[in-house]
Amino acid sequence: MLFYELNTTTNFTFLTGASHPEELVERAIELGYAGIAITDECSFAGIVRAHAVAKRYNKENRPSPPFKLLIGSRLRIDFHAEKDLEIILLCPCRESYAELSSLITLGRRRAEKGNYQILLKDLIRLIKRCLCIWLPGTSKKSTTYSNQPPIKFQSAFTQLKALKSIFSDRLWIGYPRLLCSFDYQLYLQTLELTQHLQIPLVAQNQVLMHSAKRLKLQHCLTAIKQNKALQTLGSQLCANAEQRLRSLNRLKQLYPDKLLAETESIASRCHFSLDELRYEYPDEILPPGLSPSRYLHQLSFNGAKIRWPDGIPEKMKKQLNHELSLIKQLKYEHYFLTVYDIVQFARKQKILCQGRGSAANSAVCYCLFITEVDPSHSELLFERFISEERDEPPDIDVDFEHQRREEVIQYIYKKYSRERAALTATVITYRLKSAIRDVGKALDFDQTTLEHLSQSLAWWDKPDSLHSYLKEMNLSLSANLTQNFYQLVMEILHFPRHLSQHVGGFIITRRAMSTLVPVENATMAERTVIQWDKYDIETLGLLKVDVLGLGMLTMIRKCLEMTQTYSPIKVLADIPKEDPLTYDMLCNGDTVGVFQIESRAQMSMLPRLKPRCFYDLVIQIAIVRPGPIQGNMVHPFLKRRNGEIEETYPNEEIRQVLKRTLGVPIFQEQVIKLAMVAAGFSGGQADQLRRAMATWGRNGDLFQFREKLINGMLKRGYSQDYAERVFEQMKGFGSYGFPESHSASFAILAYFSAWLKRHHSAAFYCALLNSQPMGFYSPSQLVQDAIRHRLKILPIDIEFSLWESHIVVEKQGSKKAPQKIRLGFHLVKSFNKNAAERIIEQREISYFKNIKDLVYRAKLNATEKSALVQANALPGLAKNRYQAQWQSLAIEAEKPLLYPLDTSQRKISKTELSLASPTVVEDMITDYKSIGLTLKKHPIAIMRENQWIEKCKKACDLKTMRQGQFVKVVGVVTGRQRPGTAAGVLFLTLEDETGNMNIIVWKNTLDKFKKEILTSKLLMVKGLIERERKVVHVIAGFIKDISDKLPDFRRHSRDFH
Amino acid sequence: MWLTVRFPLLPLETLYTSEQITQEVKQHTENDYALQKAPQDSPQVVIENSVIYCLNQSAYECGIRSGHSLSNALALCQKLKSCERSIAQEKQRLRNLAVLVYQFSSTLSINYPVTGKNESIQDHLLTLEIGRSLKLYQGVDNLLSEIGKQLDNEKTKYQFGIGYNEKSARLLSQVPLEKSLNCLSRGVQHICDEPAQKALLQLICEQPIGLMEVDPATIEKLSSVGFRSINDLYRIPQATLTKRFGRPLCNYLMQLFDTLKAPIKLFTPPESFHQKIEFIDVIHQRAALSYPIKRLTKDLAYFLRLKQKQCQCLYWELYDSEKNIIGFDVLLSESNIDENIYLELTMLNLERYSLHAPIEAIALSVNQLYSLNTDNKNLFDEYGDFKQDAHFISKIKAKLGASSCYQISVHNEHVPELATQVVTETAQHFNESTETNKATYTYPQSPNFNYGGSTAIDFSHQTIPSRPAWLLEKPKPINFNQTSLLYQGKMKIISAQEKVTQYWWKKEIARDYYLAEHEDGTIYWVFFDQLKQCWFLHGIYG
Incomplete structure (x- = not known):
């Protein structure tokens, strides 16, 4: 007799199931079940993972009959106004799968996120083929059985009669034997129902866990779900661990044979497998009468003619043909055409975009204008990203301007309709901190202890470190509760918590999406997401297009709009390549605002790496990443580049892989290729390795390759040491490593933004201010940097400012790059674009005569009025901001009846008072409060002038100081950073009137001056100069909080803990 | 002349007084405890929605400020102690303090912290008219020192402020007291005459607007x-200010400058007494309870003296760590006001109770107060008045001892001994779940329910309730020989297994329950303990 478990809840029924789908399938196989049905509550979110395990098992072991995965869902249906009818629907065929998926979609779309509502009439309307098992006796609010009397006979009878009329011979009664006090009564009740209604009885175990060991976790999940301590839940918890996968022998003891045999008869009617889900491409993208391959061919070669106006180079022609034939062979034309279509839309709307991802840097993508990275300059192999062997869809992510991405998303929705386009989900899983918080709360730990614990843990801490923290907090590790806490935290890690919206992964189908996968509401209004995440989609081989937002593209587009008013630079292609002046600037580390290389770490690396060509930038971007840093690759690379160490390679094969990065693996592709040539990995294995690296940290898959890699390398004559080093580097790469293709896509934007900074600095800073929030620096820091680049920044003024900041062209028609920026109203806190537009409209009619005139004509409300006054944006109408505020407060909210008759003459209000002018400090403080920056004196300059601080060096002085020299500096704290790679070191950035200073605080100093570092806004630091060529740091020895010198001074630093 | 007493740390003191009391209890029971560091020295904060609301000096010195998030505060100080704010307790404590200060002036108003549209008060305040008490106390200095003594006994931190009206006193309580005292006209006593009022007004004008x-x-x-x-506001015409900043500001200023009378809500001491002390650390020994009891009875006596009342019945509640409440009345044969008698009788009564779990809190309530001269009836004069059951029960309890009165309380738990507990409490503890265990089921004739070919089990007892009527206080180990269970004869299992795996967070329980029929016909409830690997008898069916 074959047994199939027909009621299995995985942890994708969030906070209910206590096992991963993979664990359940593996355990069912181990116990000798013939199959299992994954029946999460109104969800298909876990089925793909279960399917992958079952499929792999069947492929590797070829059992007969194969292990069967049934697809279904458990539903609570509103029968009599409340959710008291509970059933399982199983999918016997593809059509029934579509029915159930549509039903889930309907139920989920009807309710807010996380809930669903299904009515009996929905069943009648949508379900024609699904099999149904009626479930008796669970208490309404939970999935667990309590010691309540099992069922109300009469209502059960009514429910079953209703179901019988819908399902007729596709209906069963599921009997669970869970060793509770009422088992027998329930059996008698169900037996009587079957006899009365002629519905067969089948065994089902209400499974919530794969093993009895998960009982504690299940209790804990129930407590989290109820948001109560589990000690208070009493009978709402499972009474015992019987809701698990139990051995066949045990089941035979518990159930009459007939009930077990009935599972087989149900399973024998189910033939559906997820493999049947064939992806059907949308048709809209093809012009009538053209085949996809013909059309793609045509578009590619048309594009190539534009790319190479002097004739397509022979090498490129060959490359294009090669790629096109491979795409044709794998039938991926639709994918490229879909991406092309979206990119075309963006280009028409003048939305900048840039493709990246594995297939993005191909010749085809270059010719389709999906990317700007010229394939003729790189050595990327197309097969590496799209190959027969891998048999998985290519991956192209397209970045769009972040402020206009929504337009692209709306275009997709409009073109394919909401029924056929949806965003993929991201499964939010438990991380260490959330696990500690939730498990702690469930076990009734007090809040301070939990806060303490999560506080002590940093994101880079490995889970095992929890043990040492528990010890530090004097929690007895042997105590029962502490042990349970630790064990539960470890178990709950990586458990799915809820589904969230992926940043931009779209899936587009030919038929209604809901027939392929259930769609549910996202938190954001008007957004829907499917129940699968990108890994599920990859597993099933479906295609997805990533529509992502990138601030830098917004900035570049805005910058080009400005440059074209006075220079010939109109589009990205106009920007000259390999400009030496730009590289000179980069070598000096002058990169505030430049894409990807503006961080402090990148800035320190630039003068050392000295990029002189595009490929140097590609390396620069990839090398300052946790991967290469943890893998100790940075110094060897720099030494080789400076000629201090000779490049050596164990053999020619390795030289081929590593020569372009001077023998040091820097890109993810190199590491994979290394595994192939040095350890003999096959293409398939290398691909598995790539996936493991991508998900490293999520499931720790990488370790399974360790032995294979090291043995493979030893066999091929490499030393143990070398092999270990390669594996360490591989580990470091994980999700932090950069593929070369990504790095190249980023490098081109880095180059463009650097060129704009070097040659059109006013437009560059102005565009940066207009594209906030983005990048590493606050508007204040950007303005300070702009001033240091000798630009003139003009204040916000109702007579001159626009909504956005703009460049001021001195003489119309001048070809000289302007040097002035007028700040815009967008910087004013609590102000809005409409109000700004009303002001602009009115000032074009006539000047504002006084504040009252401004308020009435521009229809400013109290908030808008106050925001402008606070921002000191009315210099022409009042002596100072106090005076302006005093006047503005007297203006009545409603416009008087006779206005504007009395505006002809400038009237001075009788109540106008001569108020004291704000002091320099007061002005500066209000500037920061209202617009986040000041154009007046820098706080440190004020302090220096007034001799509130002792004599200290300025940031500009540091450049000329020698190594080891003692120094005393003061500055505004603009950044605190404690990277996981730096062993407790904190990097502090201070700003004074002449520039930024990099302070390094070692761990012991940090411990000593923790209070000063964490709480103050103004710091004085004494320390020693540490310099390597042009890179200067101050190693802090003594830190003093000097915030009390400017009591109300408030400025936020950007902290990266 | 008005005096404001400002309590800047009251939220903290309210919560940590309990700790202090716990410490004092320990000092009384463990001599060496006094050597340990006093708790006030460690950084302590009170939080409200995970944000620091109130903090002590040590916490301030660590760089913590109110408004910081708890996680930021913890980053600054690992040893920080925090408690969630309890507004109810704060109010109670301020009321208690008001009762204390009431003896100095019956014109007393009470203010809790509030941030509203029209006003914002940061601390807990008591404001009292003291002009009329000056003569009695022979001057401000004596009066302040007397009030100070009372407050020092309460171990509370306070600031005084003196003004010519309620608002001015409240504002000046944020300024060092000497400044206001210097303004008063010096004679035999400090008095608040017209020049003094002017000087105080001048002092007020010098203050920053943030104090308003x-x-x-x-x-x-x-x-x-x-x-x-x-001062910047003082010179501005009222209409000008009202136009720009609204009516509430102007009203406030006028009240502050004494050009408008502010309505005052006077405090009247409560008609009943209720106080509760929660211990941070639990108390294990009965003797150790004497300290908090003494403290509460002392407070009661003070309260009664103040009210010129006496009482006849003290109601005590002890809260133990298993969430049980032990409540008992201490009845006095005659009304009186002697704290020593209260203490003695309470301790005597307490001896009748066995404390099953450590005590977390203790509360004393007196609801019925009698005038000092009333001729109260003897307790037994009311004999025969059975109308009020609760009162009757407390009388019986007081006479027979509460340990003679039991109540069964039913909890919704899987573990049988937790599901029903015998408690010495009133009927409030009954909860709805009692219903579930009452149910017995009658079902159709049993079919042949064969358990996989093993011994077929007779289900003729299907109408037996799921739980026995009599549950043993402690499961009794029983023997098992190869065929049957032995307990004063043989027993055989007559039911299917019921598994209970639970309670792992305290002490793991893994039991398989069965009904067993004794050879004498009695039905027992037995279980096999999976952890100890042996059999136990747990209940008997009636």
Whole structure:
């Protein structure tokens, strides 16, 4: 007799199931079940993972009959106004799968996120083929059985009669034997129902866990779900661990044979497998009468003619043909055409975009204008990203301007309709901190202890470190509760918590999406997401297009709009390549605002790496990443580049892989290729390795390759040491490593933004201010940097400012790059674009005569009025901001009846008072409060002038100081950073009137001056100069909080803990 | 003349007094405890929604400020102690303090912290008219020192402020007291005559606008025009100010400058006594309870003296760590006001109770107060008045001892001994779940329910309730020979297994329950303990 478990809840029924789908399938196989049905509550979110395990098992072991995965869902249906009818629907065929998926979609779309509502009439309307098992006796609010009397006979009878009329011979009664006090009564009740209604009885175990060991976790999940301590839940918890996968022998003891045999008869009617889900491409993208391959061919070669106006180079022609034939062979034309279509839309709307991802840097993508990275300059192999062997869809992510991405998303929705386009989900899983918080709360730990614990843990801490923290907090590790806490935290890690919206992964189908996968509401209004995440989609081989937002593209587009008013630079292609002046600037580390290389770490690396060509930038971007840093690759690379160490390679094969990065693996592709040539990995294995690296940290898959890699390398004559080093580097790469293709896509934007900074600095800073929030620096820091680049920044003024900041062209028609920026109203806190537009409209009619005139004509409300006054944006109408505020407060909210008759003459209000002018400090403080920056004196300059601080060096002085020299500096704290790679070191950035200073605080100093570092806004630091060529740091020895010198001074630093 | 007493740390003291009491209890029971560091020295905060609301000096020195998030505060100080704010307890404590201060003046108003649209008060305040008490106490200094003594006994931190009216006193309680005292006219006593009032007004005008009890948005607005001190506002016409900053500010200023009388809500001491002390650490020994009991009875006696009342019945409640409440009345044969008698009788009564779990809190309530001269009836004069059951029960309890009165309380738990507990409590503890265990089921004739070919089990007992009527207080180990269970004869299992795996967070329980029929016909409830690997008898069916 074959047994199939027909009621299995995985942890994708969030906070209910206590096992991963993979664990359940593996355990069912181990116990000798013939199959299992994954029946999460109104969800298909876990089925793909279960399917992958079952499929792999069947492929590797070829059992007969194969292990069967049934697809279904458990539903609570509103029968009599409340959710008291509970059933399982199983999918016997593809059509029934579509029915159930549509039903889930309907139920989920009807309710807010996380809930669903299904009515009996929905069943009648949508379900024609699904099999149904009626479930008796669970208490309404939970999935667990309590010691309540099992069922109300009469209502059960009514429910079953209703179901019988819908399902007729596709209906069963599921009997669970869970060793509770009422088992027998329930059996008698169900037996009587079957006899009365002629519905067969089948065994089902209400499974919530794969093993009895998960009982504690299940209790804990129930407590989290109820948001109560589990000690208070009493009978709402499972009474015992019987809701698990139990051995066949045990089941035979518990159930009459007939009930077990009935599972087989149900399973024998189910033939559906997820493999049947064939992806059907949308048709809209093809012009009538053209085949996809013909059309793609045509578009590619048309594009190539534009790319190479002097004739397509022979090498490129060959490359294009090669790629096109491979795409044709794998039938991926639709994918490229879909991406092309979206990119075309963006280009028409003048939305900048840039493709990246594995297939993005191909010749085809270059010719389709999906990317700007010229394939003729790189050595990327197309097969590496799209190959027969891998048999998985290519991956192209397209970045769009972040402020206009929504337009692209709306275009997709409009073109394919909401029924056929949806965003993929991201499964939010438990991380260490959330696990500690939730498990702690469930076990009734007090809040301070939990806060303490999560506080002590940093994101880079490995889970095992929890043990040492528990010890530090004097929690007895042997105590029962502490042990349970630790064990539960470890178990709950990586458990799915809820589904969230992926940043931009779209899936587009030919038929209604809901027939392929259930769609549910996202938190954001008007957004829907499917129940699968990108890994599920990859597993099933479906295609997805990533529509992502990138601030830098917004900035570049805005910058080009400005440059074209006075220079010939109109589009990205106009920007000259390999400009030496730009590289000179980069070598000096002058990169505030430049894409990807503006961080402090990148800035320190630039003068050392000295990029002189595009490929140097590609390396620069990839090398300052946790991967290469943890893998100790940075110094060897720099030494080789400076000629201090000779490049050596164990053999020619390795030289081929590593020569372009001077023998040091820097890109993810190199590491994979290394595994192939040095350890003999096959293409398939290398691909598995790539996936493991991508998900490293999520499931720790990488370790399974360790032995294979090291043995493979030893066999091929490499030393143990070398092999270990390669594996360490591989580990470091994980999700932090950069593929070369990504790095190249980023490098081109880095180059463009650097060129704009070097040659059109006013437009560059102005565009940066207009594209906030983005990048590493606050508007204040950007303005300070702009001033240091000798630009003139003009204040916000109702007579001159626009909504956005703009460049001021001195003489119309001048070809000289302007040097002035007028700040815009967008910087004013609590102000809005409409109000700004009303002001602009009115000032074009006539000047504002006084504040009252401004308020009435521009229809400013109290908030808008106050925001402008606070921002000191009315210099022409009042002596100072106090005076302006005093006047503005007297203006009545409603416009008087006779206005504007009395505006002809400038009237001075009788109540106008001569108020004291704000002091320099007061002005500066209000500037920061209202617009986040000041154009007046820098706080440190004020302090220096007034001799509130002792004599200290300025940031500009540091450049000329020698190594080891003692120094005393003061500055505004603009950044605190404690990277996981730096062993407790904190990097502090201070700003004074002449520039930024990099302070390094070692761990012991940090411990000593923790209070000063964490709480103050103004710091004085004494320390020693540490310099390597042009890179200067101050190693802090003594830190003093000097915030009390400017009591109300408030400025936020950007902290990266 | 008005005096304001400001309690800046009251939220903290309210919560940590309990700790202090716990410490004192320990000092009384463990001599060496006094050597340990006093708790006030360690950084302590009170939080409200994970944000620091109130903090002590040690916490301040660590760099913590109110408004910080708890996680930020913890980053600054690993050893920080925090408690969630309890507004109810704070109010109670301020009321208790008001009762204490009431003896110095019956014109007393009470203010809790509030941030509203019209006013904003930061601390807990008591404001009292003291002009009329000056003669009695022979001057301000004596009066303040007397009030100070009372408050010092309460171990509370306070600041005084003196003004010519309620609002001015409240404002000046944020300024060092000497400054206000210097303004008063010096004679035999400090008095608040006209010149003194002018000087106080001058002092008020020097203060920053932030000290005014107006909402933060108005303060923000005022500073945006450049106003820094109250003096800046003093010279501005009222209409001009009202137009720009609204009526509430003007009213406040007029009340502050004494050009408008402010309505005062006077405090009247409560008609009943209720106080509760929660211990941070639990108390294990009965003897150790004497200290908190003494403290509460002392407070009661003080309260009664103040009210010129006496009482006849003290109601005590002890809260133990298993969430049980032991409540008992201490009845006095005659009304009186002697704290020593209260203490003695309470301790005597307490001896009748066995404390099953450590005590977390203790509360004393007296609801019925009698005038000192009333001729109260003897307790037994009311004999025969059975109308009020609860009262009757407490009388019986007082006479027979509460340990003679039991109540069964039913909890919704899987573990049988937790599901029903015998408690010495009133009927409140019955909960709805009692219903579930009452149910017995009658079902159709049993079919042949064969358990996989093993011994077929007779289900003729299917009408037996799921739980036995009599559950043993402690499961009794029983023997098992190869065929049957032995307990004063043989027993055989007659039911299917019921598994209970639970309670792992305290002490793991893994039991398989069965019904067993004794050879004498009695039905027993037995279980096999999976952890100890042996059989136990747990209940008997009636």
